[in-house]
Amino acid sequence: MAVTGRFAPSPSGRIHLGNILCCLLAWLSARQKGGRVILRIEDLDIARCPRRYGEQMCRDIQWLGLDWDEGPVIGGPSGPYEQSRRTALYQAALRRLEAQGxxxxxxxxxxxxxxxxxxxxxxxxxxxxxxxxxxxxxxxxxxxxxxxxxxxxxxxxxxxxxxxxxxxxxxxxxxxxxxxxxxxxxxxxxxxxYQLAVVVDDAAMGVTEVVRGADLLASTPRQLLLYRLLGLEAPAFYHFPLLLGSDGQRLSKRNADAGLDTLGERYTAPEILGKLAYLAGFNPSAEPRSGESLLEDFAWEKVPRADIRIPEGLF
Ligand SMILES: [Zn+2]
The missing domain is CATH 3.90.800.10 (Glutamyl-tRNA Synthetase; Domain 3)
Incomplete structure (x- = not known):
């Protein structure tokens, strides 16, 4: 079966290292199998994720050199690609669940x-x-x-x-x-x-593999239950370890240094991708790499399962 992966960032600010690793892994995992990539903007809470943030996120991913086959900017058959514009689909799924009591x-x-x-x-x-x-x-x-x-x-x-x-x-x-x-x-x-929207969207967009952070592993059973209740086919899941700051704390928007607004001023896209690929086990050193050049080195078996601590001074 043809593979379809996806990027599904929630745009509450500029893209940061955690999202970048997610996009890189999703892109590599799908492209290595000759698959397609869809970009969807998860802006359900439109007050927290204004439209301009979604547009910025698209530019950030483009700047990294990771492309998509369907999504904002280029369009495609399963649009719209912003969750805030897809509520009629969620409403219909809700009605199907209501009909089951x-x-x-x-x-x-x-x-x-x-x-x-x-x-x-x-x-x-x-x-x-x-x-x-x-x-x-x-x-x-x-x-x-x-x-x-x-x-x-x-x-x-x-x-x-x-x-x-x-x-x-x-x-x-x-x-x-x-x-x-x-x-x-x-x-x-x-x-x-999110649980309902992500299931409805991944199924409607024909997504066959979902790559995302291990913080979402525990929400997967809920989604699998929804797939079954809605009569939809579930994708394969790949959860990758979380990135931790050099202090051992989870990266978040509070880590100003981890956002592309700061990183983008100090590093080129291949420098950022190369360092992340090194941390994730499939770049032998922290040398700069394009997404394309990492296709030959990437393998899920090389990626650690435990959280990844970013060493002091790497970024
Ligand atoms: Zn109650």
Whole structure:
């Protein structure tokens, strides 16, 4: 089967080292198999991800020399390529889940959820304790009146273990009731949840392999459940280790040095890609490399599974 990979950055600022490594790995993994690459902008929360950030992200990826076959700028058959313009598709998927009786309104606030003694997942998220599960229509209407809040919508998660084999990290399993809980499909402000949107989009765009950071490994069982419930075919997954700063902390937008606005002034694109490929195990030294030249050296087996700490002075 023809391989289709994708870049799916969430543009809340300039592209940073973590996104760049993600784009590089997704590009290499797909191109090495002769596959296509789609670019999708994950701007569901358009207030946090204004349009100009998405446009900047496209320019950043182009500057790195990583191309795409379908997406913003060049268009293609499965557009639009901004999630903020695809809500009708998410709405249709939500209706299919509602028709199966699997969606219910939740009136809990974030503060209430954190105050409840719900177990916390490794990634710091709260496992929903099921407070609003099984409310009758009358009870739901009464809560809406009393709280004056629009409800969020949650998926009724079955008592089931989901197991899958990640293309890089190996076997991963999750017992849905305890490790995941009933998760959000749509927030109370009407914004669709990432979990639903990413499944709908990857399926609609014919994506066959998803390359992304290991911080999303734990959300994969939820997505696999949605693929099944929506009757869609799931892609292969490859989760790669997270980049840590020289202080051992996760890179984030707070690491100003890790953003392309700073990096781009100090390094060329091949210098940045070469250093990242070195850290990720498929460049023998930190010498500059183009994406194209790395095709012959890249192999998932060379990429470590543990988090990668960026040595002091490399960037
Ligand atoms: Zn609730």
């Amino acid at each position: 699997l969606v219910y309104p939740c009136f809990c606030t974030r503060a209430e959820l954190h105050a409840a003694s719900a177990p916390h997942r490794e990634d710091g998220q709260v496992v929903y304790p099921g407070t609003c599960r099984g409310l009758t229509a009358e009870q739901a209407a009464e809560r809406a009146r009393r709280t004056g809040r629009a409800p969020a919508l949650r998926l009724w998660v079955p008592e089931e273990e989901i197991t899958f084999t990640d293309g890089h990290m190996g076997e991963y399993r999750e017992w849905l009731p305890a490790d995941c809980g009933d998760f959000l499909l749509r927030r109370s402000d009407g914004i669709f949840a």
